[in-house]
Amino acid sequence: MPKQPxxxxxxxxxxxxxxxxxxxxxNVTKKFADxxxxxxxxLEIYQGELFCLLGGSGSGKSTLLRMLAGFExxxxxxxxxxxxxxxxxxxxxxxxNMMFQSYALFPHMNVEQNIAYGLKRENIAATEVGQRVNELxxxxxxxxxxxxxxxxxxxxxRQRVALARALAKRPKLLLLDEPLGALDKKLREETQFxxxxxQETLGVTFIVVTHDQEEAMSLATRIGVMxxxxxxxIGEPTDIYEFPNSRFVANFIGSANMxxxxxxxxxxxxxxxxxxxxxxxxxxxxxxxxxxxxxxxWAIRPEKIVLSRQRPDGATNVTRGLxxxxxxxxxxxxxxxVLDSGKQVRVTKANTRRGDLDAxxxxxxxxxxxxxxxxxxxxx
Amino acid sequence: MNQAPKPLxxxxxxxxxxxxxxxxxxxxxxxxxxxxxxxxxxxxxFLIPLAVVFGISLSSKQFGRxxxxxxxxxxxxxxxxxxxxxxxxxxxxxxxxxxxxxxxSIKIAAVATVIxxxxxxxxxxxxARASDxxxxxxxxxxxxxxxxxxLLRVYALTGFMRGNGVINNFLGLFGIDPLIMMQxxxxxxxxxxYTYLPFMILPLYTNLVKLDEALLEASADLGARPxxxxxxxxxxxxxxxxxxxxxxxxxxAIGEFVIPSLLGxxxxxxxxxxxxxxxxxxxxxxxxxxVAIAMLVVVVVPIMLMQRAQSATVER
Numbered sequence: 001m002p003k004q005p006x007x008x009x010x011x012x013x014x015x016x017x018x019x020x021x022x023x024x025x026x027n028v029t030k031k032f033a034d035x036x037x038x039x040x041x042x043l044e045i046y047q048g049e050l051f052c053l054l055g056g057s058g059s060g061k062s063t064l065l066r067m068l069a070g071f072e073x074x075x076x077x078x079x080x081x082x083x084x085x086x087x088x089x090x091x092x093x094x095x096x097n098m099m100f101q102s103y104a105l106f107p108h109m110n111v112e113q114n115i116a117y118g119l120k121r122e123n124i125a126a127t128e129v130g131q132r133v134n135e136l137x138x139x140x141x142x143x144x145x146x147x148x149x150x151x152x153x154x155x156x157x158r159q160r161v162a163l164a165r166a167l168a169k170r171p172k173l174l175l176l177d178e179p180l181g182a183l184d185k186k187l188r189e190e191t192q193f194x195x196x197x198x199q200e201t202l203g204v205t206f207i208v209v210t211h212d213q214e215e216a217m218s219l220a221t222r223i224g225v226m227x228x229x230x231x232x233x234i235g236e237p238t239d240i241y242e243f244p245n246s247r248f249v250a251n252f253i254g255s256a257n258m259x260x261x262x263x264x265x266x267x268x269x270x271x272x273x274x275x276x277x278x279x280x281x282x283x284x285x286x287x288x289x290x291x292x293x294x295x296x297x298w299a300i301r302p303e304k305i306v307l308s309r310q311r312p313d314g315a316t317n318v319t320r321g322l323x324x325x326x327x328x329x330x331x332x333x334x335x336x337x338v339l340d341s342g343k344q345v346r347v348t349k350a351n352t353r354r355g356d357l358d359a360x361x362x363x364x365x366x367x368x369x370x371x372x373x374x375x376x377x378x379x380x
Numbered sequence: 381m382n383q384a385p386k387p388l389x390x391x392x393x394x395x396x397x398x399x400x401x402x403x404x405x406x407x408x409x410x411x412x413x414x415x416x417x418x419x420x421x422x423x424x425x426f427l428i429p430l431a432v433v434f435g436i437s438l439s440s441k442q443f444g445r446x447x448x449x450x451x452x453x454x455x456x457x458x459x460x461x462x463x464x465x466x467x468x469x470x471x472x473x474x475x476x477x478x479x480x481x482x483x484x485s486i487k488i489a490a491v492a493t494v495i496x497x498x499x500x501x502x503x504x505x506x507x508a509r510a511s512d513x514x515x516x517x518x519x520x521x522x523x524x525x526x527x528x529x530x531l532l533r534v535y536a537l538t539g540f541m542r543g544n545g546v547i548n549n550f551l552g553l554f555g556i557d558p559l560i561m562m563q564x565x566x567x568x569x570x571x572x573x574y575t576y577l578p579f580m581i582l583p584l585y586t587n588l589v590k591l592d593e594a595l596l597e598a599s600a601d602l603g604a605r606p607x608x609x610x611x612x613x614x615x616x617x618x619x620x621x622x623x624x625x626x627x628x629x630x631x632x633a634i635g636e637f638v639i640p641s642l643l644g645x646x647x648x649x650x651x652x653x654x655x656x657x658x659x660x661x662x663x664x665x666x667x668x669x670x671v672a673i674a675m676l677v678v679v680v681v682p683i684m685l686m687q688r689a690q691s692a693t694v695e696r
């Protein structure tokens with residue numbers, strides 16, 4: 001039995017050791033006056049991927065993107081795109097285009113001129129440029145707006161012009177800096193799927209920088225979580241959410257209830273953690289790379305905990321607590337439970353029944369239970 | 381410390397309330413007063429003097445005090461006669477001295493403006509792109525010359541350009557014959573460009589410093605080399621700054637009197653000097669007034685062009 005949780009089927013290029021990466025970032029460090037914005041990052045991104053760099057502000061994600069575009073030069077390390085070393089290549093010679101967070105549309109040019117700008121830098125016949133611009137306008141559904149100036153467009157329309165302009169030169173790699181950041185929630189959700197659709201039809205490799213984990217989860221084939229200039233974890237959205245590798249990732253992506261404990265039983269097919277905070281022994285039904293008596297953390301997502309009034313039969317992981325607060329969000333309700341140890345625990349429950357009169361209420365004493373594989377054991 | 385706050389006195393709290401009420405009774409609001417102050421100022425110190433000058437330009441020269449004829453004469457039986465002499469304006473066109481003085485002024489001002497733009501643009505660009513720490517120092521250096529008298533600075537230029545001045549002494553070290561710079565158009569250009577360069581740099585700087593760096597990066601990202609980015613993005617977006625700076629140099633340079641008098645030679649014909657001569661040497665006030673009015677027209681046209689250009693950019 002491997003000392004690792006079992007994860008999704010291994011049928012993707014990043015799971016294939018012989019696949020050749022399209023972008024290869026080797027031990028890249030970027031320092032601004034002694035402060036490392038990016039430190040020793042290595043990353044491989046494959047053709048056709050939609051890779052998300054996810055992190056808070058100051059995590060170095062934007063700096064990494066700007067180094068890919070050529071606006072910053074790495075202090076150390078190399079960046080290869082399509083097998084070519086990009087270190088000494090200026091931005092205007094890279095096979096890369098970028099969509100800026102502020103969109104950076106040229107205010108003195110209309111939509112068509114903005115989109116045609118990159119094409120005019122190459123020696124392409126005017127008729128061909130016009131044709132390509134019309135194609136792109138149709139792609140982003142702005143066919144009627146070619147003659148408008150950027151300031152005459154709404155935020156969503158500007159975002160689409162910026163996308164069309166960045167796609168105009170058929171780049172092999174498109175960099176997107178917070179592409180949906182300036183849009184309101186509803187528009188963002190619509191645009192997310194449109195963006196994925198465009199990416200899939202064109203087959204361009206996308207690298208997206210975002211601070212919005214929901215955006216990253218719904219867009220990405222893989223996510224690279226960044227923290228303080230370093231990559232904390234790389235993986236598919238489900239890996240990152242269900243199998244975080246550290247306390248930082250577990251807390252940063254979604255919410256997690258974290259319990260500190262000591263390993264009391266370390267077998268190849270299960271371990272047991274004794275945690276005073278949890279108020280019970282935590283039984284984990286798979287092997288973990290740890291030693292007996294080791295101090296570690298166990299994290300569980302709010303939706304993986306089941307609440308009940310009666311002690312559930314046959315459950316191994318059960319503890320008790322008092323309902324302190326309930327947040328009704330429509331589709332789900334969030335329960336704040338205070339365990340007997342005083343520890344606050346967050347539990348979410350899908351509201352599957354309308355106007356449920358039998359729902360658990362404030363100040364009720366409840367049992368909390370979870371399956372043996374529901375939580376993640378974290379040693380870092 | 382937990383006392384309840386004192387209730388504010390509502391009535392008569394504002395001391396100017398009575399005055400406000402009194403003014404409102406005669407139909408004046410605070411807003412009207414605020415607008416009236418500059419309006420009165422402009423009327424008293426600009427419009428009325430301008431009307432007086434215009435009136436003088438339509439009179440004829442005579443000896444005595446004042447040295448021009450009255451426009452209105454009172455005849456017998458209470459008739460009032462208005463006499464307008466257009467001869468002063470006709471003379472401006474018929475005498476080639478005035479025409480060539482105007483043309484020469486425009487030429488000198490235009491050439492000086494182009495030189496100031498060519499020098500000022502890179503300087504403004506450099507200051508706008510400098511680090512925060514250096515930007516204020518560099519701006520200070522641009523403004524610093526204003527702290528000494530303009531007259532003194534122009535006069536100091538003669539020390540550089542005269543026959544045994546700094547430049548010629550330096551060239552003499554290498555055995556180069558002294559250059560004749562003083563009393564030439566060259567010296568006038570140097571004087572005008574030197575004096576008005578800050579007026580070119582400051583509006584250009586305020587424009588260029590606002591330029592979004594992301595636009596330049598976007599241009600580079602789309603394959604434009606730096607010079608192409610400059611021509612396609614930076615230059616078109618800085619047109620308002622170029623127009624403002626050029627007008628601030630061109631307009632005062634046209635009427636410039638001190639610089640051509642101190643640095644120029646007898647051949648440097650500029651309208652400011654013609655005006656001075658008409659007033660003080662010939663004591664021909666009507667002619668001088670006509671020259672001034674015509675100069676105003678020459679200057680007003682570029683101002684209107686500038687305003688049109690600026691309102692066009694505001695629309696954008």
